[in-house]
Each structure stands twice: as C-alpha cells, then as structure tokens.
Amino acid sequence: MMILGRGLSKSFLLHLQEGVRLDVLRDAGITAEAGECVAISGPSGAGKSTLLRALYGNYLVDSGEILIRHRGAMIDIVSAPVETLLEIRRETLGYVSQFLRAIPRVSALDIVAAGAVEHGMAADEARRAGEQILGRLGIAPRLQGLPPATFSGGEQQRVNIARAFICPWPVLLLDEPTASLDAANRDIVVALIREAKMRGAAIIGIFHDLAVRDAIADKVVTLQPVREIA
Amino acid sequence: MSVLLEARGLEKKFGRVTALDHVSMALRRHEILAIVGESGSGKSTLLNVLAGRLSADAGAVLYDGGDGLAPLAALGEAGLRKLQRARWGFIQQDPRAALRLDVSAGGNIGERLMAGGAQHYGAIRETAAKWLDAVEIDPARLDDLPKYFSGGMLQRLQIAATLVTGPEMVFMDEPTGGLDVSVQARILDLIRGLVRRLGVAVVIVTHDIGVARLLADRLIVMRHGRIVESGLTDQVLDDPHHEYTQLLVSSVLPA
Numbered sequence: 001m002m003i004l005g006r007g008l009s010k011s012f013l014l015h016l017q018e019g020v021r022l023d024v025l026r027d028a029g030i031t032a033e034a035g036e037c038v039a040i041s042g043p044s045g046a047g048k049s050t051l052l053r054a055l056y057g058n059y060l061v062d063s064g065e066i067l068i069r070h071r072g073a074m075i076d077i078v079s080a081p082v083e084t085l086l087e088i089r090r091e092t093l094g095y096v097s098q099f100l101r102a103i104p105r106v107s108a109l110d111i112v113a114a115g116a117v118e119h120g121m122a123a124d125e126a127r128r129a130g131e132q133i134l135g136r137l138g139i140a141p142r143l144q145g146l147p148p149a150t151f152s153g154g155e156q157q158r159v160n161i162a163r164a165f166i167c168p169w170p171v172l173l174l175d176e177p178t179a180s181l182d183a184a185n186r187d188i189v190v191a192l193i194r195e196a197k198m199r200g201a202a203i204i205g206i207f208h209d210l211a212v213r214d215a216i217a218d219k220v221v222t223l224q225p226v227r228e229i230a
Numbered sequence: 231m232s233v234l235l236e237a238r239g240l241e242k243k244f245g246r247v248t249a250l251d252h253v254s255m256a257l258r259r260h261e262i263l264a265i266v267g268e269s270g271s272g273k274s275t276l277l278n279v280l281a282g283r284l285s286a287d288a289g290a291v292l293y294d295g296g297d298g299l300a301p302l303a304a305l306g307e308a309g310l311r312k313l314q315r316a317r318w319g320f321i322q323q324d325p326r327a328a329l330r331l332d333v334s335a336g337g338n339i340g341e342r343l344m345a346g347g348a349q350h351y352g353a354i355r356e357t358a359a360k361w362l363d364a365v366e367i368d369p370a371r372l373d374d375l376p377k378y379f380s381g382g383m384l385q386r387l388q389i390a391a392t393l394v395t396g397p398e399m400v401f402m403d404e405p406t407g408g409l410d411v412s413v414q415a416r417i418l419d420l421i422r423g424l425v426r427r428l429g430v431a432v433v434i435v436t437h438d439i440g441v442a443r444l445l446a447d448r449l450i451v452m453r454h455g456r457i458v459e460s461g462l463t464d465q466v467l468d469d470p471h472h473e474y475t476q477l478l479v480s481s482v483l484p485a
Contacts, residue, residue: 057465058466060471081464083231083447
C-alpha cells in the first residue's frame, strides 16, 4: 500500500456568502498500491478535484486520515506538521494541477528542473532531465528557456506534466493531465504514465478522457455528489 | 528542522491600540515564513519584536544560537546588537533608510563584511563585486554612489549588503512595496533564488498574498494584532478557513 485515504469528509464554510456550507466529500475513501493507477470518476461537482487536493494536503479535510508510505513508514498527511508535509512533497508525493502557476521571469526549464533539485537531483542532472522530458513532450529547446506565461494552454499543461515525470515520485496525483492536449501529446502522456507504473509508482488521477482512462487505469473509484445543506 | 526563533505570548500596545494580542509562533531553520494582513494588523510590529528592534509589553522571543532556545532579553543590548550584525539580517521596505547613499555601492556591501571582521581590501572588493553580480547589478558600478541608483537597484543593493555575510536568518518588511510591478517580479525572483540556495531562514511581512505564495513555506494571517490562521502556504490560500482569510484571498484581482 502506497497511499490510503479513508473516512474523508470535507465541507467548505463560505463566510462571505452568508455562511453557506458546501459538503463536498462525505466518508470518501481511496487506495493505491505500487504500480497501480486508480482513476477517480463521478459527475461534475462530485468532489473529484477536492479529493485529489486533499490527498496532496492542499485542502484540509474535516475528518478522516490519509496515510502515505514515506521513508518506509505510513504517515498521516492530515495530521503531519507542515515541515513533514513539505518533505513528503519533495521526496514522495508529486502532483499535477490542471493549470500551471507560472512564476514571473522563471523559464519553463527552470520550473521543471526546480522540483527535481528539491527531490535531490544535482542541478546539472536536473537540467538535462528537464530538457529531455520537455523535448519528449514537444516543447522545443527554443521555448524551454522562456517563461511559460505566454505559452498556449496546451504548452503550459505539458510543462506542468514535465514537472511530474522528471523524477520518480513514488506516488503521483494527476488532475486531468490530458485535458488540453492534442492526440499525439495525449499518447505521450499515456506512455509516461505507463512507464511510471512500470517502475512502481502509485498513481491516482482524474481522467476526463475515457480512452485515456481505459488505457491506464487498473481501478475506478466513483464519487457521488453529497447533498448540499445550507 | 529545529526551531530557530520562537515567540511566546507577545503583547504590545501603542497607547490604546493593541498591536500584538497574545501572539505565539515559531520559525524553523531554513524555513520561509510569511506574515500577511492589512495595514494595522500588527504584522510589522511582530516582525520588529521578533528581530529585537522593538520590545514587547509582555511575552518573550527565544532564539537558538546553537545551545538551545534562550530569551533574547538575556543577551543584553550589546549581545543583541552583535547577533543582529553577525548572524541576522533585516531588509527594509525603503532601502534608502538602510543604505548609505553617499558611500559607494561596494562600500555599502563591504561595510557589513568589515563589521564581521574582514580586513583584506582586495578580497572585500572582490566579494562585493560578486554580490553586485548576484543581484544583477553590473559589477562595473562598484564605485558608483547609490544615490544615482533606481529604486529597484537600491533594493537589490540592500539585499546584497544583507546577504553578503551569510546570515542564518533574515527579516524582510515589504521588500517589494513601492516598486513597479516589473521590478517587483525581478526582486522576488532574486530573493527566492538566493534564500533557497543559501538556506537562510526568513520571516517576511507582506500585504501581497501573491508574494507570500511565491516565497513562503508557511503563512501566518494576522488581524487586529492576533493570528487568525496559520499553516502551509498553499493550504491556507487555497482552503482558507477564517472569515478574514477568505476575504483576503477573494479580494485579489485575477491577472
């Protein structure tokens, strides 16, 4: 077992909208083994992205636990102190969001390499690995040195994907990794995911594209919307 | 990582205004902590008390200089000054207040090195030139007076003059406040690269949550002198729980 979430509930209390409470997850659970890819499915509003963000520690759940295998032990992300969570993200847990958060003045290559350096790769090695993965995803060397703020949506998404596959995270969370990609790039991402599974990565993802999902998912976890309580 | 600096139960009033209301927090080694809040939230007061530039009415600041946490107050005035000079740094919003404008750029950097015991003129000059380069100022301007520098260059010079001695902890008070947006981006990128590379612990006060997101590992949100929310930066900003944090996050205009 690489990652296990259980009894996960999450609501959002919107103080600025007259205190409306949105119940998004109720008693949700998910697990992934090494070398396994688990797809989260469900209708819009069922809490798929919320669950993925909770697994990354980006959203704080109201109850439940999220255990991840980190440095040989199972650690609960929900109750881990900030420095432990940051360490887990550096070493164990990778995440591809739907949108790239571009940083002013920082080139695509530097954005991609930075995560690998924090993961422990030497700077020059991370640069080479970054060039290679960006090249494989069709980002030409000419573009790699530019800040991605002006890139197209698909190019930005490929930079984002490169960040996830530049180094061997034991656990990977993917939020719609193929959403704005053409067929050729979609196939490359499918191949990258397969390779990650082969080396033993546990992958949990949201895949809107059913062909992609069928090609890589070993298991599907379906979420249903929780009824909202005002 | 061990705790480098800790505040316990800080209280501070200015007349009838409460600037710090029972504030406790800790900073770990190599950690970047941002304190956000609007004007009057007490964030700058907290920074100044942590840095030993202002004393609190009650509570204590503790620092681990290598022998465990001990109150700053126990160091005495001279001991505190020595610490601030040798192992800490402070970057102010207005670099004009921190730099000597009628002393050359190189002199401003060299001064701190000499205060730390450096004596060899050639070596000091060489280090100063290297640091000008690190903050993207042409080393050929080593002998120029900062009074002819732009605001962005002055801020970069202050950063060089602060980091040159390799401090273990740096306090920053709105380091990009008052600068053009394009200049801000350059300074933020510099700070981000340098502090990560040097492993400096940083406490940065900002009203700009974009700055906090870019730089900080951890975030403290202050209002009316109290800490209303704190935690991992992206978690607090993407999933804010407190009403005031929700207001702060939702008040930002998307670019």
